[in-house]
Amino acid sequence: MKKYNTMSIVGFILSFFISIVGLILSIIGMRQCDERGEAGKGLAVAGVIISALGLLASVILIIAPLSCLI
Numbered sequence: 001m002k003k004y005n006t007m008s009i010v011g012f013i014l015s016f017f018i019s020i021v022g023l024i025l026s027i028i029g030m031r032q033c034d035e036r037g038e039a040g041k042g043l044a045v046a047g048v049i050i051s052a053l054g055l056l057a058s059v060i061l062i063i064a065p066l067s068c069l070i
Contacts, residue, residue: 004043007039008033011048012046014055023052030045
């Protein structure tokens with residue numbers, strides 16, 4: 001049984017709360033899984049996707065009200 005990469009797990013969890021940190025840690029976790037042969041690459045990929053969607057939603061929620069002011 002392979003050991004799970006800690007960075008992947010932390011990146012996945014943080015992707016729900018602090019998107020930018022979750023994105024960075026998930027990318028690092030993905031690379032570490034490839035380099036070290038550890039499990040957890042799926043968690044890292046999910047963390048990247050969730051973080052990217054969270055960042056996109058944040059940008060839309062910030063830009064949409066500003067476009068109404070113009």
